[in-house]
Amino acid sequence: xxxxxxxxxxxxxxxxxxxxxxxxxxxxxxxxxxxxxxxxxxxxxxxxxxxxxxxxxxxxxxxxxxxxxxxxxxxxxxxxxxxxxxxxxxxxxxxxxxxxxxxxxxxxxxxxxxxxxxxxxxxxxxxxxxxxxxxxxxxxxxxxxxxxxxxxxxxxxxxxxxxxxxxxxxxxxxxxxxxxxxxxxxxxxxxxxxxxxxxxxxxxxxxxxxxxxxxxxxxxxxxxxxxxxxxxxxxxxxxxxxxxxxxxxxxxxxxxxxxxxxxx
Numbered sequence: 001x002x003x004x005x006x007x008x009x010x011x012x013x014x015x016x017x018x019x020x021x022x023x024x025x026x027x028x029x030x031x032x033x034x035x036x037x038x039x040x041x042x043x044x045x046x047x048x049x050x051x052x053x054x055x056x057x058x059x060x061x062x063x064x065x066x067x068x069x070x071x072x073x074x075x076x077x078x079x080x081x082x083x084x085x086x087x088x089x090x091x092x093x094x095x096x097x098x099x100x101x102x103x104x105x106x107x108x109x110x111x112x113x114x115x116x117x118x119x120x121x122x123x124x125x126x127x128x129x130x131x132x133x134x135x136x137x138x139x140x141x142x143x144x145x146x147x148x149x150x151x152x153x154x155x156x157x158x159x160x161x162x163x164x165x166x167x168x169x170x171x172x173x174x175x176x177x178x179x180x181x182x183x184x185x186x187x188x189x190x191x192x193x194x195x196x197x198x199x200x201x202x203x204x205x206x207x208x209x210x211x212x213x214x215x216x217x218x219x220x221x222x223x224x225x226x227x228x229x230x231x232x233x234x235x236x237x238x239x240x241x242x243x244x245x246x247x248x249x250x251x252x253x254x255x256x257x258x259x260x261x262x263x264x
Contacts, residue, residue, distance in 0.1 A: 003250055005059055005096055006031035008038065011246050012061070012239070015106035022102040027066065027073055029096025035059045039255040040240040042229045044097055047257040049089060055253065059096045061239070063104070063112075063232060066090075066097065073099070104235065105177075109134075112176045115235035120153050120174075128192070132184050134174045135192050143167045143222045146196060156230060158263055162211050163222025169195040176231040182206030189214075189221050196222035200231030229260065 005026065037057040041048045044062035052060050067075060067083050075083035090097065104111040109129045117123055117134050128135040141149075144165040151159055173194045175184065180202025189197060189210075199207070211223045233256065240254040 002034045003036070003247060004031065005029060005033050005035060005098065008035070008059065008061075008243070008247065008250070009098060011243060012100060012103065013107045013111045014103040016108055019102055019106060023065065023071060023073070023099055024102050025073065025099055027097045027099055028090050029059065029094075029098075033058075033096055035096065036249070037251045037253075038243065039253050040236045040243070041255040041257075042233050042236050043257070045257055046086065046089075048255045049086075049093075049095065051255050052095060053093050057253065057255075058094065059098065060255070061098050061100050063099075063101055063236065065099060065101075104239075110176075111239075112232050112235040113174060115238040116176055116231055117174055118238065119234035120150060122174075130188075132175060132179050133188055135188075135194075136172045136174065138170055138172055140168050140170050143169055143196060146172070146222075147224060150198065150224065150226070154226070154230060154234070156226070157259070160225040161223060162208060163196065163215070164220065167195065167220060167222060169222065171195050173197040175199045176235075177228055178202065180207055180225070182210060186210050194221050196224060198224045198226065198231075200226055200228045227260070229257075 035058045039052045039057040039060045041060055041062050043064040044060045044066055065072065066086065075087050110131065113134050117126065122136055125136040125138050126134055127137045142165065143163050146169050147159055147161055171192055171194050173188050173192060177200045180199030185197060185199065185207035208223055211221055214221055237254045240252045244250065244252040
């Protein structure tokens with residue numbers, strides 16, 4: 001049975017209602033194009049593009065955009081040559097690329113957050129889910145043990161954190177991607193009396209500084225920073241598995257780039 005890009009897109013988890021504005025779109029390729037191999041990636045950076053070519057993958061589903069901006073879909077005339085070089089590579093290798101960002105985040109519950117919680121094996125600990133976060137009640141454990149668990153489950157070489165490693169953690173908040181800013185994190189800590197909060201990334205002078213001052217003023221809450229890609233990668237893995245099950249005639253692979261940073 002032939003499978004078109006349009007049919008694959010229709011299988012992806014979506015928002016409960018049509019979105020008036022969205023960055024989700026087929027950036028390159030034709031939706032009637034028949035494909036047999038699909039790659040799922042957090043971001044179709046050059047490393048991922050070359051992986052796809054080597055594996056003879058013709059469709060990449062990329063959570064983040066191609067040109068270093070949330071909204072920019074294609075190179076502009078005044079962009080650096082690198083942008084145009086990447087577009088030439090995509091076209092020369094006849095890669096179809098679908099940007100899949102908003103529908104998975106607007107899915108109920110948020111597909112990306114739920115996938116991270118599932119990867120951490122904490123589904124049964126969820127007590128509340130908002131559009132931006134999952135709130136958990138875990139069996140009491142020290143912050144050191146919490147960090148160790150997260151590192152092992154996500155297979156991360158390092159984690160940035162702020163807090164007392166001997167502090168006991170029970171009430172924990174989980175936020176993915178760029179939801180770690182003060183306007184999102186600070187009210188959540190106060191409302192749910194959190195012992196620890198796990199984020200992807202955020203402005204360092206907002207929530208992290210709040211956490212620093214809160215500890216000095218007798219209201220400690222630990223902060224664990226995974227990194228944007230590291231917090232959303234589990235959803236790409238889950239999506240690859242689910243798409244394989246939904247459409248067995250497809251070969252679906254999770255394409256992951258190496259970690260962005262080297263720790264010196």
